[in-house]
Amino acid sequence: MDLLITIALSFCLILLALLVFRFVGLPVYRVEAINIKTLLEAVLQETATVADWDVFMGMPIRQDPELDEIRLQCAMLAASALTERAGLVIFSSQGREQLAQILDRVNSKLQATEHNHD
Numbered sequence: 001m002d003l004l005i006t007i008a009l010s011f012c013l014i015l016l017a018l019l020v021f022r023f024v025g026l027p028v029y030r031v032e033a034i035n036i037k038t039l040l041e042a043v044l045q046e047t048a049t050v051a052d053w054d055v056f057m058g059m060p061i062r063q064d065p066e067l068d069e070i071r072l073q074c075a076m077l078a079a080s081a082l083t084e085r086a087g088l089v090i091f092s093s094q095g096r097e098q099l100a101q102i103l104d105r106v107n108s109k110l111q112a113t114e115h116n117h118d
Contacts, residue, residue, distance in 0.1 A: 033064075033067060034110065036067060036070060036071075037103065037110060040099055040103040040106065043089050043099060044096060044100065048089045050087055053078070053089045057071070067109075077095055078091075078095075081095025
């Protein structure tokens, strides 16, 4: 009897979740310029985790080709200048300089976006 109750409640819960996703929509994570800025600042401060970096590298940014180009540039830089230490992303000094330049580019994009909204 307990098994039937468990199965029925599980079915109801799954059905409810499907209905919520149907009418609300599936959750979508979009990488925006502010997310990249936050990540790059954390990398430069040596507080970004490998998981943070992997999510950024693994998610194409289809809604903004310029941001996706920045992501690819970071991936190419990581291939030669990134090391991992205690689960944190660490770049060489040359890599940090290039990341600082990329961060400046992201900041310029954010400022341009702010001016367009004003």
